[in-house]
Amino acid sequence: MESINKYITNDTTPAEIKDIIWKLLESVSDPEVPVISVIDLGVVRNIEVDPTPTSGGRGITIFLTPTYTGCPAMDVMKMNIRMVLLQHGFTNIKIIQVLSPAWTTDWMTEHGKQKLKAYGIAPPHYKQAVCTPDAFQQEEAIQCPLCNSYHTRLISQFGSTACKALYQCNDCKEPFDYFKCH
Amino acid sequence: MNTKNLIDYILHLADNALIIGHRNSEWCGHGPVLEQDIAISNIALDCIGQARNFYQYAAELTGNGATEDSLAYLRDVTDFKNILLIELPNGDWAQTILRQFFFSTYQYFLYRQLQNSIDVQLAAIAEKALKEVTYHLRWSSEWVIRLGDGTEESKKRMLQAIDELWNYRGEMFYAADYELEAVKEGYGIDPATIKNEWDKKIKSVFEEATLSAPLDASMHKGGKQGEHTKHLGYILSEMQFLQRANPGAEW
Numbered sequence: 001m002e003s004i005n006k007y008i009t010n011d012t013t014p015a016e017i018k019d020i021i022w023k024l025l026e027s028v029s030d031p032e033v034p035v036i037s038v039i040d041l042g043v044v045r046n047i048e049v050d051p052t053p054t055s056g057g058r059g060i061t062i063f064l065t066p067t068y069t070g071c072p073a074m075d076v077m078k079m080n081i082r083m084v085l086l087q088h089g090f091t092n093i094k095i096i097q098v099l100s101p102a103w104t105t106d107w108m109t110e111h112g113k114q115k116l117k118a119y120g121i122a123p124p125h126y127k128q129a130v131c132t133p134d135a136f137q138q139e140e141a142i143q144c145p146l147c148n149s150y151h152t153r154l155i156s157q158f159g160s161t162a163c164k165a166l167y168q169c170n171d172c173k174e175p176f177d178y179f180k181c182h
Numbered sequence: 183m184n185t186k187n188l189i190d191y192i193l194h195l196a197d198n199a200l201i202i203g204h205r206n207s208e209w210c211g212h213g214p215v216l217e218q219d220i221a222i223s224n225i226a227l228d229c230i231g232q233a234r235n236f237y238q239y240a241a242e243l244t245g246n247g248a249t250e251d252s253l254a255y256l257r258d259v260t261d262f263k264n265i266l267l268i269e270l271p272n273g274d275w276a277q278t279i280l281r282q283f284f285f286s287t288y289q290y291f292l293y294r295q296l297q298n299s300i301d302v303q304l305a306a307i308a309e310k311a312l313k314e315v316t317y318h319l320r321w322s323s324e325w326v327i328r329l330g331d332g333t334e335e336s337k338k339r340m341l342q343a344i345d346e347l348w349n350y351r352g353e354m355f356y357a358a359d360y361e362l363e364a365v366k367e368g369y370g371i372d373p374a375t376i377k378n379e380w381d382k383k384i385k386s387v388f389e390e391a392t393l394s395a396p397l398d399a400s401m402h403k404g405g406k407q408g409e410h411t412k413h414l415g416y417i418l419s420e421m422q423f424l425q426r427a428n429p430g431a432e433w
Contacts, residue, residue, distance in 0.1 A: 068227075072227075100302075100310070102309050102310040102313055133323065135324045135387065135390070136324055158221035158224040158321070159220065162228065
């Protein structure tokens, strides 16, 4: 892979480098849902670029927030972010975990939601339905990503990964994952 | 500030999350139906994730090379500060569900307060975990209702579970010294202040489940101080075996 770092000179401003890194991270995908990137997912909260380069390379700090506290994909994402940055000549990298404010599906990009749907996973609702601890509360109407019917039902709040619930379409009968509101 | 007390307080929260997570993980591959096997395994994962956040914070404060792994895998039974309720064997599905319901209700009200702690890291961990615990509480409430107000057999199992676990609930609200100190220092929660909300939630779900709570108020305690049932030793010997046999092993 061609390094972009060669386009960076001592005159490149930290803001320009920051833009380059945001762009680069769009190529780092979620290992569990490979169609969306860490940027689509909204887990990259901030990027800081040191104003002056040092002999160890210009310091880059990535602030990352987990989707779910136990999500094993987070460690893989961290490693892949590091790899992409290293491939492009950034060697002085810090990745800091931030927990607050807690990640929410509201931070997912529109682009990411569309890609989820095309992949067969129902994207989270635009307006966050607040999850309360009340038992047997009325379920949100989730659209089937295959036939677009809203005539679907919840099978389980807990799906194949921490971030998904399991639904079934009453019309086309297809079971599907719903990227649940959080 | 007394750092040792803060560490004890965090370890208590961490040990609770780890041990319930470990117990729930025992269901992985053994759940009554596939969807619920996945559900309880997800809940286990959330709990172990919470434990990791707490252990990482405790390790940072402990220093001297402590890590989340050394705290989880290299401390012995008497160092563990989890409550007795969660170290009990899983029993049948009803007993596992009821325990989860008791514990999730407790965690829900505890984290709701803790997210306002003056200790920003504790507050952040609680804020994050609360969203997950909300799902756990909803799921376990629904199962208590389903089984309690279900068939003759499921109701019988639920009643047995209540008999088995009821006397272990009191310890949750009986503050250990490090909890009282944590309240005094301003970062911790007095668990006694959660009891009313906990009682109310249990009562309302029990009513819907056509179950009633026993009046017996006796309680088993000691876990918070490191005095455990024999069961914790068995958990640790299995959970810690690999790290003790192959120190520092990673995969």
